[in-house]
Amino acid sequence: MKILLYNPDNGVTRNFMPHLWMFLLQALTPPGHEVLLVDGNAQAMDEAGIAQFVRDNNIGLVGIGAMTRMIAKAYRMADAVRATGVPVVMGGPHVTEMADEALGRDGGPRHADAVALGEADATWPRIVEDAARGQLKDVYAPVDAFGQESKPTLKEYPVIPWQSIDLKQFNLVPKAAKATLQKIGEGWGTFRLIPVESGRGCPYGCEFCTVTGFFGDSIRFRTNESVVNELLLLKARARSEKGQMAVFFIDDNFAINIKRTKSLLRDIIAAGAQVHWVAQISANLLRDEELVDLIADSGGKWIFIGMESIDPANLKDVNKGFNKPGEYGAVLERLAQRNVYAITSFIFGMDNDTAGVAERTLEQVRTWPPGLPIFGLLTPLPATPLYKRLEKAGRLTRPKHWQEFIPFAMAHTPLKMSIEEAHAEVNHGWDEAYSPEALAHAVESLNDQPLGYRVNIFLARLCFRGIYFPMMGKMAWLKVIAQNRRTIFKLVREGFKADAWRGAPARISASAVPQAEAVAAIAQAAGGDGRTIAFPAD
Ligand code: B12
Ligand code: SF4
Numbered sequence: 001m002k003i004l005l006y007n008p009d010n011g012v013t014r015n016f017m018p019h020l021w022m023f024l025l026q027a028l029t030p031p032g033h034e035v036l037l038v039d040g041n042a043q044a045m046d047e048a049g050i051a052q053f054v055r056d057n058n059i060g061l062v063g064i065g066a067m068t069r070m071i072a073k074a075y076r077m078a079d080a081v082r083a084t085g086v087p088v089v090m091g092g093p094h095v096t097e098m099a100d101e102a103l104g105r106d107g108g109p110r111h112a113d114a115v116a117l118g119e120a121d122a123t124w125p126r127i128v129e130d131a132a133r134g135q136l137k138d139v140y141a142p143v144d145a146f147g148q149e150s151k152p153t154l155k156e157y158p159v160i161p162w163q164s165i166d167l168k169q170f171n172l173v174p175k176a177a178k179a180t181l182q183k184i185g186e187g188w189g190t191f192r193l194i195p196v197e198s199g200r201g202c203p204y205g206c207e208f209c210t211v212t213g214f215f216g217d218s219i220r221f222r223t224n225e226s227v228v229n230e231l232l233l234l235k236a237r238a239r240s241e242k243g244q245m246a247v248f249f250i251d252d253n254f255a256i257n258i259k260r261t262k263s264l265l266r267d268i269i270a271a272g273a274q275v276h277w278v279a280q281i282s283a284n285l286l287r288d289e290e291l292v293d294l295i296a297d298s299g300g301k302w303i304f305i306g307m308e309s310i311d312p313a314n315l316k317d318v319n320k321g322f323n324k325p326g327e328y329g330a331v332l333e334r335l336a337q338r339n340v341y342a343i344t345s346f347i348f349g350m351d352n353d354t355a356g357v358a359e360r361t362l363e364q365v366r367t368w369p370p371g372l373p374i375f376g377l378l379t380p381l382p383a384t385p386l387y388k389r390l391e392k393a394g395r396l397t398r399p400k401h402w403q404e405f406i407p408f409a410m411a412h413t414p415l416k417m418s419i420e421e422a423h424a425e426v427n428h429g430w431d432e433a434y435s436p437e438a439l440a441h442a443v444e445s446l447n448d449q450p451l452g453y454r455v456n457i458f459l460a461r462l463c464f465r466g467i468y469f470p471m472m473g474k475m476a477w478l479k480v481i482a483q484n485r486r487t488i489f490k491l492v493r494e495g496f497k498a499d500a501w502r503g504a505p506a507r508i509s510a511s512a513v514p515q516a517e518a519v520a521a522i523a524q525a526a527g528g529d530g531r532t533i534a535f536p537a538d
Pocket of ligand 2: 306
């Protein structure tokens with residue numbers, strides 16, 4: 001049987017960091033079946049397109065995975081596939097919580113023939129075999145022989161055959177530049193940001209987050225050896241095609257067990273498996289100097305930190321009191337001293353937020369080493385404690401907000417400001433943090449660093465700007481370049497000075513490009529709301 005795994009797009013993006021679930025399920029598919037992957041963010045497809053694809057390729061089963069914000073598109077695509085007579089199975093965080101919606105048991109239309117609840121590592125082979133026999137069940141739950149929920153230990157993690165997977169759709173290097181770039185240095189013909197997981201689960205249970213509910217509070221890790229081997233495979237693939245790879249460790253908290261993270265990073269270094277990498281780590285875990293040294297030595301370049309708020313009362317409200325705003329600055333300094341920078345994520349519209357919260361946050365941000373601040377709104381995702389609390393209090397203004405997804409729009413009323421005020425705060429955050437002045441300031445703050453780092457922060461900021469301000473097409477890019485011309489001229493002028501690029505630490509090749517490319521890919525992925533950027537040469 002031929003199987004299509006499809007991830008819905010956000011309507012705009014062409015380049016993308018792929019989603020791990022597709023590669024994982026592909027690797028877990030029993031022998032005798034062929035699996036094709038289409039990520040709508042890299043390979044645009046509409047309803048007619050997917051129906052045609054299914055017919056042309058004689059597909060016998062379509063698997064669709066989606067986050068809440070893409071679920072409306074996912075349902076439309078599923079409907080189009082089912083209209084061709086081919087069954088659809090859906091999985092991922094949204095349908096796990098809203099299985100009745102996907103199966104049409106809540107009074108609405110049915111979109112999926114089957115739903116895979118939770119982690120599908122163990123159920124996927126069963127689903128495939130049932131589909132091949134034409135005997136799909138409605139619901140597949142990961143349970144053991146006694147009917148108890150069971151989660152994969154990850155000790156026996158499948159080998160994802162990166163050496164042979166077709167990754168064409170995920171190349172971030174524009175086609176036109178490929179031939180030339182292949183010849184530069186070790187080769188730049190391809191650049192890909194690849195998701196790798198080293199563990200699952202998070203015990204923290206922040207109120208707005210689905211992770212503790214979905215993956216559970218017991219943390220499971222792959223063996224160091226299995227992670228190291230995966231990195232080596234990725235490096236070999238990049239070398240063989242004269243290209244580059246960077247890795248996003250998608251663990252929710254990559255350092256949740258510091259001892260184990262240190263041991264993994266040491267093994268990566270010992271095996272020569274360093275790649276440039278990005279990971280999510282909470283601020284409280286970055287107090288450890290030795291950990292931060294190992295992060296830098298093993299190739300860590302950008303750390304995503306869910307700061308959420310600079311107000312301890314807000315953090316307490318959402319059960320994230322372990323975040324201590326007083327130490328954010330020191331944590332970021334510790335990273336910056338090793339030339340590791342942070343993507344700092346803030347949420348506005350929390351219950352203790354009042355008008356002016358964005359400016360108050362920015363005042364703090366300006367005192368920190370330059371990074372990539374991102375701003376969002378508190379969003380009640382289905383089945384989270386936050387959703388339940390707001391529902392009980394009658395505060396949800398759009399209880400099924402995912403059915404009509406609107407980017408950067410609240411679905412409930414904050415306590416101390418209006419919805420409109422919350423929206424204005426997010427606008428202000430993005431406007432100010434990514435203004436030409438703020439970009440120039442970020443570059444200047446690294447004046448004592450080699451040029452590569454300044455170019456890196458500048459390119460990264462430009463790309464992250466695209467999460468909120470669409471930079472689609474050449475004109476939009478030209479406008480952004482014109483607005484930032486002073487900083488660009490300054491960097492170019494310095495580039496001609498012979499010693500401008502010297503002085504980068506010898507730990508790992510200090511190229512600015514992979515870092516900037518990696519954050520660009522994250523920016524594209526993160527802006528899954530129709531506002532993402534595209535490079536002019538695409
Ligand atoms: C990496 C990541 C990202 C990346 C991009 C995604 C990418 N390209 O990989 C970045 C950082 C850009 C990102 C951004 C955002 N993310 Co995110 N992200 C993740 C993260 C950390 C890892 C995803 C992952 O690969 N997990 C590992 C794989 C193996 O798990 P999985 O995807 O769930 O797949 C398993 C099962 O679900 C199932 N499955 C999944 N799909 C399918 C399909 C079929 C057919 C079947 C059978 C089974 C199946 O099988 C898999 C194996 O067990 C998750 C949290 C998490 N730990 O999952 C959040 C998460 C997915 N993100 C989330 C959110 C909310 C966002 C943002 C909206 C952030 C924000 N607050 O603004 C943005 C929006 C992104 C967009 N483009 O629209 C939520 C989604 C919750 C929800 N109900 O939708 C999560 C769960 C985290 C959370 N805070 O709750 N994210
Ligand atoms: S927000 Fe981060 S720390 Fe909090 S529960 Fe989710 S994954 Fe864990």
